[in-house]
Amino acid sequence: MLYNIHVSIDVDVAMPVEDKSKSLLPFLSSPKLLPNESEAEFQSGLQSLLSELDNPSPLALALVSQLNESLWWIRRHTVDKELLLHEAMARILSKAGSYSETYDNRKVSEALEHYLDGRADKDEAEWIDEILAESKLTLSDLRVRAFKDAAKHIKLVDDLIHRQHQTMRHLQRSIDSIDYKSRLIKRMDLELAALESRQSVKGVLSLDDEPS
């Protein structure tokens, strides 16, 4: 056991953390990003998490990268909640007024997306205003109705976000336990060194005492 303790500390000193992370990270934290996501942002999140750890071990690095991924998933799912609302709003609009016979959700959906982002051209904005007027709805009414319609799907996304929070809690506890373990090992090592030095001092003293 003591031998193991010494080995672990020797390795920590001999091998820089970056080298270890390089050997671990390729298959544990190669980010799988969507086409519109920024890898630099993902990496900066990871770096900021890592900066909170004092000399992290390779296992801690692996767990932190999983933690960062969970945070990233929470971000994605939060965006999805808004998109679900937009989807439901488009569905309501495409059923409204004279458009009920030509149920073209995609066209309405695109126009509405642009309208909400403020990127709609004049025609699109007029078209959406026209459908809203025809269906006797304001944008906020539409949003409320869409929320009611999409409640089931929004609940699913909330579950997904909740799951990521739970996952983060598990990972946090694991990182804490590794950190505690490494501190315990260091403390035991220090105590051992203190004991050894005390022993050697005693040995010297007893050798000194012998002649008298």
Added chain:
Amino acid sequence: MTMNHRRNLANRCNALKSTGPRSVAGKRASSQNSRKHGLSSAPVFESSLEYQALVELITEEGFSAFACADIAAGLLNYRRVMDAYYDTYTSPEPVDDFMRDMNVRASIPIFRELLSPSGSEPADVRDMAAFFAGIQRQERRKGGPVSRRSADTHKLIRYQRNGIARLSRSVRQG
């Protein structure tokens, strides 16, 4: 009614007459149709290079051999789940625009025309229209791409819960 719509309807009607694959290769391929993500099967990591490398690295942290094996398997298992999660999220069941947007009632004359060569009764046409209306209801209930990917990803929650619990347990007990 455009020719394109008519052709689409004819294709759908003909597809209903299909009796499935006949060749051995076709049957083998279709036997995997219901396979979703493969997370229910027990994985074997011991022979993989990643597993060996992980065990080696974790051993250096002072864990016992048993704990190292457990943690490495836990990590790889969790990664497997999260990769499946990503794949499910990025490839949801596609929206069938044709089915979702079609006007079933307006398509009845085409059904009549398509079914008449076989001397179909009006009941057959009604059945066909009801069948298409049913599929359309299902299609609309599933919602758009975001609803679909949320619903599909939601099915993987239990695998994620088990995966992270296993990993966390192995690290804390190691």
